[in-house]
Amino acid sequence: MLACAYIPRHVSGYLSLISAWSGCPNATLNPYVAHLVELPKKKKSKLMYHQLEDGDQYRDEEEYGGNDVVQITKALDSFISETKIPVHEAKIVSSFLTINQDVCNGAVDLRVSIIFLPFHKHQRVDGKMENSMEGIRTINQKVIRHAPCSVGIFLDRGQTGFQQPHGSLSVQNIATFFSGGPDDREALACSKRILMHSQVSLTVFRFIQANSSIQNSWISDASHKGEEVVMAISSIGTENEMDNVFVDTFYNRYVAQGKASLIEKYVSDGAETLVALREILDNRYSLVIVGKGGRENSSLTIGMSDWEECPELGLVGDLLASSEMNFNGSLLVINNGTPRKMRPSSLHRQ
Template identity: 50%
Template sequence: MAYRHMGLERQNPDSELRMLACVHGPRHVPTLLGITAWLSGSCKAPVTPYLMHLVEITGKERSNLLYHQKEDDLSDDECFGGNDGMEINQMVDMFTSETGVHMNQITAASTLSTVYEDVCNGAEDLTISIILIPFHKYMRIDGKMECAKEGIRTINQKVLRHAPCTVGILIDKGFGAFGPTLQAMGSFDAQQQPCQMIAVLFFGGVDDREALAFASRLVMHPDVKLTLVRFLSTSTNEYINGMEMAITKDEEVLMTIQSHQSENDADQEFLASFYNRYVATGKVNYTEMTVANGADTVAVLREMKDKYSMFIVGKGGRGLSPLTVGMNDWEECPEIGAVGDLLASSDFGATSSVLVVQQHRRTKKERFEDEFMVM
């Protein structure tokens, strides 16, 4: 049967979640294991996690191998991450021993220019629902963000373009969150994990709905306190005034208004369902923030930056919402959106980790085939 990814927002929250977490080394493993543990908080919604260690090789044929499996022509330990691979294996084994959650491990040895193919092909072969990949920057002890390797950013951009499913880019700050637990304590004791305060920032649109759908999978874990923060505009008319696009024809204005109305309807329907299922039952906190423009949004985010250990937000479009007008002007990494870029920046000063979610954009061919199958 052909693999056709359905966005998380259209999936039953109690259905199986198949996740592919990618790492370049041990740095991001603890945080990804923490997320995996949270996703395993409900027996009604099973999670099937895979951890793919991305290893760069030069001058040799690439290979996708299972845990501890090697080929004769690629027997050199350095080709499979060397000590990094051993450290990752130890952390995963310790995590499985302490939590009972089995993490399937894969090593993808490839050249830097083709790593994204291993990720995307692996996601398709394993019928993955969401891919989690680390951001190309990490936070130093002094709080500044530093680029680990520019090639990682290129990999992320290609995965976002070619992935057959939803993609989440993890900006792992580590400090004040769950990241250092494995490394500092030498174990992963689920009973000793502090309560995690997580905020989902909702501005509207398909990516924000996807981000909220993923966050809903964390609700059932007893150590997770989830808050939905919905941003509202002071005036719905500001949408048209705030658009950063060249309008040359009346038809374009009409299409934009219709598209906006359609997105608003989808947002309202999804939020109503989420509210009734989680907020009304006391499982999730809910708050609304009314802002007039991007400057107001930045001010609100600054006030809440130290209250949460993680922010989850959709990547979003570019220049279509008055809530983020002007935020694109200082954007350094468009691949994580205006809000994600702000939260990840050194100047913002937040120590909270950030997960930026992009829902898979189906091609015209895929949409036609899906409609044909329904008919």
């Protein structure tokens, strides 16, 4: 994975995700944390490197990240020492107009499966959301369009959100929302990786059209793991078939084995979906994982686009990121990526 941070505040949330993803003993994790630094806007020197006066290089390095570099490195060193999880540190120095290209090319070079990007807003002490760096939003949108892999936009809500599970005595409750489509399937795939951690409890909520022909014969609760699971394949189309197969496989491997829970929510429209979301969030979830796209023109989200502010999060993700939902947990919105050919990267490994 490649986690991109602009400031030290972005790093702590990423380290919590890395800690959770490292809980699977049968799959090796190779995480990178890249510090994205805006190239200072100044007149380029005509002097060659060997012509610089003493101290010039040092002053440039200070501008390329400044004290943030020290704080990020210190946070990574502390995490590695505490958890014994190796994390590679990198830096990307580029203009904000082209830094998205360096991120995507770096992902190609490192062969990462997912890129994590910070949300452009952060939560204030009073719970309201406030813009941190507006330029981040444009970069996020560009990376999503051109990424060679999946992309996750992460909104870390600090102390009220997802915490590092490694070494923790308490179990954190995580929810994943699934309504169908490639983004939701990728979100569920990410959730499967996290649930392997012993200090994580995962509940998947599947939203189904109330008058849908999909009828599953299994009961959505981990306590009924001994019951027979019958896969129902819808005749509506290929997407429905893929969704059902994906969920059925998840049920067989995890829910039926008591490792996760799966709950169905039957809704008719966006209003009922909103009510269901509020009921779910009344419970304490430190992290919610959701796919960006879901189903296009789905009746499950009719009317929800009326208050959409951040389309890059999708309809559900946009709601969960707003202050109106009274949700204090962290949010991870997953975009399923398509491999693309990129040019060589300028990613600097450290």
